[in-house]
Amino acid sequence: MKQRKPAAPANVKTKAGGSLVAPLRPSTVQPIPDPVDPATLAEIFARLSAANPAPRSDLEYINPYTLLVAVVLSAQATDRSVNLATRDLFAKADHPAAMLALGEEVVRHHIRTIGLFNTKAKNVIALSRLLIADHGGEVPRERAHLEVLPGVGRKTASVVLNVAFGEPTIAVDTHIFRVSNRIPLAPGRTTDAVQAGLETVVPEPYRLNAHHWLILHGRYVCKARKPECWRCVIADLCRYPDKTPAPGPRS
Numbered sequence: 001m002k003q004r005k006p007a008a009p010a011n012v013k014t015k016a017g018g019s020l021v022a023p024l025r026p027s028t029v030q031p032i033p034d035p036v037d038p039a040t041l042a043e044i045f046a047r048l049s050a051a052n053p054a055p056r057s058d059l060e061y062i063n064p065y066t067l068l069v070a071v072v073l074s075a076q077a078t079d080r081s082v083n084l085a086t087r088d089l090f091a092k093a094d095h096p097a098a099m100l101a102l103g104e105e106v107v108r109h110h111i112r113t114i115g116l117f118n119t120k121a122k123n124v125i126a127l128s129r130l131l132i133a134d135h136g137g138e139v140p141r142e143r144a145h146l147e148v149l150p151g152v153g154r155k156t157a158s159v160v161l162n163v164a165f166g167e168p169t170i171a172v173d174t175h176i177f178r179v180s181n182r183i184p185l186a187p188g189r190t191t192d193a194v195q196a197g198l199e200t201v202v203p204e205p206y207r208l209n210a211h212h213w214l215i216l217h218g219r220y221v222c223k224a225r226k227p228e229c230w231r232c233v234i235a236d237l238c239r240y241p242d243k244t245p246a247p248g249p250r251s
């Protein structure tokens with residue numbers, strides 16, 4: 001069966017300030033391919049696990065609060081740009097009361113190199129205030145309580161639950177959406193569909209780290225424009241039809 005190339009997802013801004021992947025336009029809609037079989041899927045995660053047994057987020061953080069702030073800041077920004085801004089910010093404020101004491105203007109100055117910094121500075125102050133008012137200054141472990149915080153949507157809540165609290169959630173960003181549709185692991189037309197699929201099919205021993213393995217694989221190997229299939233540890237298991245051949249010797 002000839003497999004279609006997954007279309008590049010379009011970012012759609014949410015009320016919470018995050019982004020979703022827009023559904024494909026009707027004119028581009030193709031049948032969704034079948035995912036790889038369970039044995040292949042288990043082998044894929046076994047190899048990703050063997051290649052990187054203890055994956056970590058590229059985002060730098062000190063505690064659940066700084067992780068939450070970093071993930072909020074990372075919407076439509078690179079992890080590298082967020083880390084450059086938060087090193088100084090978190091040295092001054094690594095808990096909500098300290099962030100409120102800094103004030104919105106100082107926060108805005110620290111994060112001015114990140115896209116949407118005006119809105120994000122407001123959200124960081126507002127969510128810090130709510131954490132103090134409703135949760136004693138702690139980051140709640142419940143999804144419902146996380147998702148009502150300013151700037152926090154489903155994806156951000158999933159990342160915090162997974163990384164800070166060890167919940168087996170699989171937040172789907174543009175990298176995971178692309179990888180899941182290419183292989184395909186849990187093909188779908190929206191991030192929510194892919195997340196639901198992954199959280200159903202990924203074998204239990206791999207669920208805790210699946211988010212990290214897939215995001216790192218998408219960011220560094222299965223790149224959007226030109227996946228580096230020649231050095232991919234799961235190339236023989238992946239059904240993507242347009243694999244990139246190994247580069248030839250330089251002339």
Ligand code: SF4
Binds near residue numbers: 239243
């Ligand atoms: S073989 Fe290529 S397309 Fe398939 S997962 Fe690896 S890098 Fe991505």
